[in-house]
Amino acid sequence: MSTDETGHGGTNAEGPGNSAGIHGSGRYLIQLVTPAGERISHPEFDPWVQDISDEQLCSLYEDMAAVRRIDVEATALQRQGELALWPPLLGQEASQVGAGRALREDDFVFSSYRENGVAYCRGVDLTDIIRVWRGNASSGWDPYTINMATPQIIIGAQTLHATGYAMGIQNDGADSVAVTFFGDGATSEGDVNEAMVFAASFQAPVVFFCQNNHWAISEPVRLQSHIQLADRATGFGIPSLRVDGNDVLAVMAATRVALDRARRGGGPTFIEAVTYRMGPHTTADDPTRYRDANELEDWAAKDPIARVKSLLERKGLLTENLQQHVQDKADAVAREMRAGCTNMPDPEPLDIFKHVYSSPNSWLDRQQDHYSRYLASFGDPAGANSPEGAH
């Protein structure tokens, strides 16, 4: 399947607002469910989700609702002073759940800091999601327990890690895939472009999953690119797909296409999931300073969860039972995360010296020794009662 076939195989042009200010091929978005919840046929991509049963559709809805609830709860925890910061993913649930649920357990994810929905799909411990944002750790989880790297804050750096990991998969003769998530802003970074050079050169089994949420903090996507982001991949010789990122089925189909190509030795694929960051960049941001309320309204009408609910309703699946079940699940998830947050023990002062090196280091050992003596000079070896300045 070539890029062009993919583009022309689409049946639904993107709506107004999606491509404002962006020139380019005018490629159609791959869409399987309209914003109104109508399932439309797509000969090329339907086969990739034909195994999705009613039950699985309900569970996709459940995951999206749970992820949104996590996001809302974490934002509340930040406002209540329990978290230092939180990067909301509100509006991107279909992109993250659609992609996350397409992955195999032995695939490995290299994400940015906003992919908490993907982490949820990987089975992350709910407390681990917020460990970083509470300031208790630099990585909430052991990457090998859920096959997902520690979230990356340096924009785009993780795309190289995914490409290298994929080169390792290739060397090992395995058929798993490295999947990297990044945003529209990251596509301007040298690392992302270099990653595509390496991935193409070595035909590495890596999927570049770009969530074009239209904003890199305050900078609109048109500042990053004058062509559609999916078209950037073409110059590297990497096939790309442009998918409606608020359509969970379309995202899952596109991701499966890319994964399948990688597993069968076909090399990398670039996916542009066109979505929208409904919230601020982080809880420290104020988007009213730079974006139009009308734009938000346009995108609210394309809400990914409302869309999947409409689809379920049309199929007669949106029963009260289901809604209650999903509500209960979301509440339980939120409760568990909140409890994990407020019960999280503070780290010990001397923890800052741990794991800098994997073996003793004479410089650091001396500094640790001196600092523990300093703390001990307050009569409390753990330093718990030392003045604030000692911390």
Next chain:
Amino acid sequence: MTQMTFARAINAGLRKSLENDPKVILMGEDIGTLGGVFRVTDGLQKDFGTHRVVDTPLAESAIMGTAVGLAYRGYRPVVEIQFDGFIYPAFDQIVSQVAKLHYRTQGAVKMPITVRVPFGGGIGSPEHHSESPEAYFTHTSGLRVVAVSNPQDAHTVIQQAIASDDPVLYFEPKRRYHDKGEVDEAVDLSTALPMDRARVVAEGTDVTLVAYGPLVKTARDAATAASDEGVSIEVIDLRSLAPVDYATVEASLRKTGRLVITHEAGQSGGLGAEVAASITERCFYHLEAAPVRITGFDIPYPYSKLEMHHLPGLDRILDGVDRALGRPNSLSGLEG
């Protein structure tokens, strides 16, 4: 024992690491078919294949970033940066990723990456080919930094670096690549001097002269010349720049009371400053004179016709030794 060049000694060390551990993988520009611009990887791709000795596209950040991904996957990448001055595009990946991932993941993810960097001047190259960027990396926690000075160490330490679970920057003095020396290829890594230890390479009693990499040879020559004048210099090859083995330097200083440090890198904020400060803190009352730094100047690396003015040579080092000893020297009569 085999007589071999510095470059060949590294090559033989890389070969042994490739043989002993299937997870070792070499990456870099021109390291395959060509064998590297200095031929350090000569013949390795032919013997180990293109998947173990990888010619990469020309993107240093990507070489380093993909090495991180390979390390995530359980590999031990050995990255060649073609010249010191080409390492800066990889700086972010080294400083933000390679150095920190073990810490950031509470030890779950190891970064056993070795970064080989031909460094230093003295070969008449155009700009960006003669730099000494080691202090950027010694200032970065999470990295181990070594600089080798002779074929045997080059051979042994490259294998120790690759075997280390921590990331190691391995600086190779490119103007010494063709120096020959006896190398014991049967060296036992477990009993060899650990890579984070300094070595006294010439014993003396009057002055401690600390050097590393390309200037160890110059320092030894200086010691030989000084002995003709009845001055006994103890030369220490630091070998490890992060961490510095202060115990060894301190033991020497307690004997001599006088310290001279020399490196090609510019003076301000360099290794010499670090060694001088740390030794002063540790054994102030054993010092008979202020520590002396004989280093490159705080200038961009100069055009090659004048590089020998920038590089500390034997005479400048001896002038510094005279200063440490309070003997007449070029700065006699100047205060401070």
